[in-house]
Amino acid sequence: MVRRILLFYKYVNINNVQEVCDWMKATCTGLDxxxxxxxxxxxxxxxxxGSVEATTLFVKIMEAHPLFKxxxxxxxxxxxxxxxxxxxxxxxxxEIVRMDIDPSHVTVQDTGKHLTPEQTHKLLTxxxxxxxxxxxxxxxxxxVGHFEGAIKPEIQYFRQxxxxxxxxxxxxxxxxxLMYCTGGIRCERxxxxxxxKGVAKEVFQIKGGIHRYVEKFPNGFFRGKNYVFDDRIEVGINNDVVGTCDLCQxxxxSYTNCLNAQCNKHFICCPECMQKFAETCSAECQQLVADGKVPVRPPLRITKRDFCLAV
Ligand SMILES: [Zn+2]
Ligand SMILES: [Zn+2]
Known part of the structure; x- marks a missing residue:
C-alpha cells in the first residue's frame, strides 16, 4: 500500500492548546x-x-490555519x-520535545543562527x-550516522x-x-x-537538520544513516556504514531489539549474530528464551534499507 508520511514541527505560541488538540484530533480522524x-x-x-490525497488536503488545511502557516x-x-x-x-x-526545561526559560527566541544546507556545506568545506x-x-x-568529526554526546535522552x-x-x-539534529526541532532549543551559557563565540544550527542537508548533499559531510523515531528506525542516505555490531564488532x-521482551535491549546486530544468538542480545537472553522462561517480543518488520527520506 502506498502511504505518504509527513514530518513537521513548528514553534509557535498556542494559548488554547486543548482546543487546538481537539481540532487536530477531529481533522486527522476525518482524513484517516x-x-x-x-x-x-x-x-x-x-x-x-495517510494516502497521498489525504495528506495533500491536510497540508492545505494547515496552511489555512492562522497558527500553522x-x-x-x-x-x-x-x-x-x-x-x-x-x-x-x-x-x-x-514541551514538543522533552528537554525538561520550562519552555518559558529557554525559548526559540534565543535560538542559534540558522544555516541553509548550502551555507552549512560551504562552512564545512x-x-x-x-x-x-x-x-x-x-x-x-x-x-549509525553523523557529520564528519562531530562531537557525539554520550546521552540516551534529549533531556540529558x-x-x-x-x-x-x-x-x-x-x-x-555548528549544531545539528535529525530534522531541526531539537536544535531550536x-x-x-x-x-x-555565553561561552561559545557563535552558535549555528542546520535549518531542516540532517534531513534537508542530505537531500541537497547526499555525498557531502554526513556519513552513514539518519536514525528516525518510527518503525523505519534508520534511513539510508549513501552506502557508508559507520556503526558496528554490538556482539561481534x-x-x-541496523538496530534490533532483544527477542527477550523483558530485556528489550535496543542494539546493533549483524545478520550472522542475529542467527547465532537467535535474535537475542546475549547467550543469557538466548537461554531464557529457549527455556521459555520469559515472554518474547512480537516479530520485527522486515528491514527496508532504501527509504528516501527521514524526519
Ligand atoms: Zn555481529
Ligand atoms: Zn537481551
Whole structure:
C-alpha cells in the first residue's frame, strides 16, 4: 500500500492548546491519518501517515490555519505492506520535545543562527580552525550516522543534553559551534540553551537538520544513516556504514531489539549474530528464551534499507 508520511514541527505560541488538540484530533480522524501529534503551548511536533490525497488536503488545511502557516513539511512515500503507524495519538504536553526545561526559560527566541544546507556545506568545506561540530541527538542515533568529526554526546535522552552542556562547557569556549539534529526541532532549543551559557563565540544550527542537508548533499559531510523515531528506525542516505555490531564488532548499522521482551535491549546486530544468538542480545537472553522462561517480543518488520527520506 502506498502511504505518504509527513514530518513537521513548528514553534509557535498556542494559548488554547486543548482546543487546538481537539481540532487536530477531529481533522486527522476525518482524513484517516495515523501517527502521533504532540502539542504544547510552545508549538506542534508531528509524524502523520495517510494516502497521498489525504495528506495533500491536510497540508492545505494547515496552511489555512492562522497558527500553522509556513510549516516546512518533510515527506516520504512508502510502499509497503507494513503498517508503520497503526494508530493516531494526539496529545498535549509541556514541551514538543522533552528537554525538561520550562519552555518559558529557554525559548526559540534565543535560538542559534540558522544555516541553509548550502551555507552549512560551504562552512564545512572551508572549515575554520575554531569550528566545533556538535551532534544534538542521542548517542545511539549518532552511532549509525553523523557529520564528519562531530562531537557525539554520550546521552540516551534529549533531556540529558542540558546537563551534558553544563559539564562540557570548555569544549565550546570561544568556539564557533555548528549544531545539528535529525530534522531541526531539537536544535531550536538546544542551541538556545548553549547560547544562553555565553561561552561559545557563535552558535549555528542546520535549518531542516540532517534531513534537508542530505537531500541537497547526499555525498557531502554526513556519513552513514539518519536514525528516525518510527518503525523505519534508520534511513539510508549513501552506502557508508559507520556503526558496528554490538556482539561481534563487525561493521554494521541496523538496530534490533532483544527477542527477550523483558530485556528489550535496543542494539546493533549483524545478520550472522542475529542467527547465532537467535535474535537475542546475549547467550543469557538466548537461554531464557529457549527455556521459555520469559515472554518474547512480537516479530520485527522486515528491514527496508532504501527509504528516501527521514524526519
Ligand atoms: Zn555481529
Ligand atoms: Zn537481551
Amino acid at each position: 491519518l495515523k501517527g502521533r501529534v504532540i502539542l504544547a503551548t510552545e508549538g506542534i511536533n508531528a509524524t502523520l501517515a 509556513k510549516i516546512d513539511f518533510k515527506d516520504s512515500i512508502e510502499d509497503s505492506t507494513h503498517e508503520y503507524f497503526p494508530r493516531l495519538r494526539v496529545v498535549v504536553k509541556n 572551508n572549515k575554520p580552525e575554531d569550528l566545533v561540530v556538535l551532534d544534538g541527538r542521542n548517542y545511539y542515533e549518532a552511532r 543534553f542540558p546537563e551534558y552542556i553544563d559539564q562540557n562547557l570548555e569544549l565550546f569556549k570561544d568556539k564557533q559551534v 538546544a542551541s538556545a540553551y548553549l547560547k544562553l 563487525v561493521s554494521y548499522d
